Amino acid sequence: MSQIVTNQQTKLREDNTEMLQQILNRLVDTSSLVAAELAEYSETYAVNNQIDMTAYKLSVIIPVYNEEKTLGLVISRVAALPLNTEIVIVDDFSTDGTREILLKLVDVPGLKVILKEKNEGKGAALRTGLQHVTGDYIIVQDADLEYNPRDIPGILEPLLRDEADVVYGSRFIGEEQQDESWIHRMGNAVLTGASNLLSGLKLTDMETCYKAFSKQVLRDLTIEQNRFGIEPELTAKLARRGYRFAEVPISYESRGYDEGKKIGIRDLFNAIYCIGRYGVSD
Numbered sequence: 276m277s278q279i280v281t282n283q284q285t286k287l288r289e290d291n292t293e294m295l296q297q298i299l300n301r302l303v304d305t306s307s308l309v310a311a312e313l314a315e316y317s318e319t320y321a322v323n324n325q326i327d328m329t330a331y332k333l334s335v336i337i338p339v340y341n342e343e344k345t346l347g348l349v350i351s352r353v354a355a356l357p358l359n360t361e362i363v364i365v366d367d368f369s370t371d372g373t374r375e376i377l378l379k380l381v382d383v384p385g386l387k388v389i390l391k392e393k394n395e396g397k398g399a400a401l402r403t404g405l406q407h408v409t410g411d412y413i414i415v416q417d418a419d420l421e422y423n424p425r426d427i428p429g430i431l432e433p434l435l436r437d438e439a440d441v442v443y444g445s446r447f448i449g450e451e452q453q454d455e456s457w458i459h460r461m462g463n464a465v466l467t468g469a470s471n472l473l474s475g476l477k478l479t480d481m482e483t484c485y486k487a488f489s490k491q492v493l494r495d496l497t498i499e500q501n502r503f504g505i506e507p508e509l510t511a512k513l514a515r516r517g518y519r520f521a522e523v524p525i526s527y528e529s530r531g532y533d534e535g536k537k538i539g540i541r542d543l544f545n546a547i548y549c550i551g552r553y554g555v556s557d
Contacts, residue, residue: 287329287359294385295354301379302347309351329359333431334410334490337364338400342418343372350380352424353416358431362386365404368394398505402498414487422484426525430487439521440492441513443478444485449524459529466546470507473554474514478522482506482546485525492518497557503542504549511553 299306335353339346353362366377368391381388387407391400401415412434414427426444433439447463467481486509495516500508514520 297383298351298354305347305351309355332359332361332410334361334363334408334413335416336401336404337416337418338397339364339373339418340367341369341371341373345420346373346376346418349418349420356424356427361410363404363407365389365400367391367400396502398498398500398502412489415484417484421528423526429523430485433521434489440489440518442487442521443483444525445480445522446527447479448522469550470510474511476514476520481510504545507546507549508553
């Protein structure tokens, strides 16, 4: 049995290497950056190597809108993970050079590129991405490098050990302060607190990008929100269905609006609406 698993892991490494190499060959500006990180990826996951990485497929949905500067590196980092991954990229009608980058990757094995015909928002992009996933587990990865793909294996562990049905990566339960902006921290605390009040959960970071699920969890859900309201919508709907939640600490590199941050004041008010709306019913 151990020999079979070893052979499967070897095949997985070969498949991942092929996918990553094709990405790096087409996006030459990322190759040196990713090469410097590969050893750290392996070291990060080695601690928990008792989990058979060949026993499941992980679908990573990456919603993208005008992320020309970071997109290649994010995709390469996800592809470099020592996991059985399917990468689903949904471009929300970018107007910079993002689509040109993605067109170079349309036929890379293990990578699906979906180009939307109009801009609708993160929620709509995720709704589209969910129609194309085939994995046993699903996780969301933003394309702006605020969240480091190196944290993904740790986020998956409670799912793989059947300790949770839903896992959130929290920026606020680690030892280090992850977000320097007190405005962001205060806004998140208010929204997370209001969400917990209605859902009965004890989350510390409801607004996190990193949300991971087993595919069964999302089967009976219909996502309605087109923009960032998807965060409280998903949380409320999953909580009302009685799914088990877990949080794990993650790293976070906050960026400002001058660097492309897109969430705004109207999203704050919409999130408050969604907490109340979906906390009561679908």
